[in-house]
Amino acid sequence: MTRIEVQEMHFSYTEQEPILKGINITLDERSTAIIGQNGAGKTTFVKLLKGLLRPMQGKILFDGKDIACMTVAQIAKHIGLVFQNPNDQIFKNNILDEVMFGPINIGMDEQEAKRHSQNALAMVGLSDCEDKNPYDMGLSERKLIAIASVLAMDTDVVIFDEPTIAQDYRGIEKIKKIIRTLKAEGKMVLTITHDMDFVADCFERTIVFAKGKILLDGQTDKVFSKKEELSQAYLEPPHVTQLCNSLGYDKVFLRVEDFVSYVKSKGIENK
């Protein structure tokens, strides 16, 4: 089972401005959402996990091993990170080649890489355009290509940075399905996002970052029940949670379906 332990981690880009101030956390197999205001240190945090940045103080242990003694390329075998902007990584003029780049880099042979890449493309629903040029596709498809290119590396941990941006309803549903599949495969999934409905729908655990520290950490429904701390971090609970709050329900609802079935069984007046 995969575990990432972060111990007393500090980080800053410049001396005057600390970005992360003493992070202690253990990440496990639960699918986890990382939320927080812009500039709270979320992206910096995942870059540190990936070894792209190195902590000033403190340690990151991946399955008990300190990642300080691994290179970025070595870490890449275990932890995959999908960047926000797909244009920062696409360079081949054929989708399959683009997706196969990562697997080959981490030492898979041609056939294995191809098999994994085709699976990954099937997962994001782009199997029928393997030979197309990624630049002929729209932004939302290119985001899916970027996701596939990381999934194909078959890492134990998959981190998404803002996967739902530029996706329509169908795209978001596709991403939700991908996350559930990964979870079922026993992989650790971390996601940075601003989309609270997406968090409520898809993630068991939620971590709230505020001003370089972890403000809240726990089961998603518990986190969303803490109104005061959330507003401190300038966050709003999912829409349905807000609605039920205004209606005066004590129970916390995260999904529309849950609320609907609750009302259907108990009747609208019965709180």
Place this chain on the structure above:
Amino acid sequence: MIHKLDPNSKIIYIFVANIAPALIGARMATASFILISIVILTIGKVLHKTAPMLEFSGLILLTVAIIQGIFHQGNTTVAFALGSVVFYKEGLMFALGIALNVINILMSFSILVLTTKPSDMVETFVHMGLSPRLGYVMSSVFQIIPQMTKTMATITDAQRSRGMETEGKLKTRIKAFFPLISPVVMNSLISTKERAIALEVRGFGSKQKKTFLNDLQKTRYDDIFRFVLILILILSIFWRVLIWLK
């Protein structure tokens, strides 16, 4: 204080600092302008930034001194000898003249370049009649370079995340070249197109006469500075005429 001077005044300074010594025709004049430039750069707290430029041109000027010192055409008076290599006074003086001129030009331009924000400089040029299109090209260079550095860093991160080694042997680095450079080029092409549209939407290509967001700000110091400069120029012209009349 120097930073607040109108770029126009600095341009006038460059003009006077290079024309007046030529009119007066004495090395002392060039030397004094170098001194004035150094004083102005010190007040502006940017003197240390001229060091790399001076080091580079110093190297070239040194070779000039050696070659002219040995081979200058009018060499007659021996200055000193290093073994069998003889240096002549005339050649060395000629080289000194060149050195003073070069340093004078460098220093006077440094005042403009080092104490003026690039965007202000471009705006002044446009005020003076440079086409706004060319002005935009000039100022966008200053914006695009830091932006490209940033994109480059993100792209490197993205490719390293996909297990690509970017450090180590030459072969690894060559292999890393395409995955890094292609997204940079593609991103630049895309952003150039978007930039062009964004500019056009805001009337960049309009044929109307354009107004300026910032007026040129002339202070009292500018007036004094310019007055002194023009005075020096007139005096040196006077001096030249006197020599001719003699």
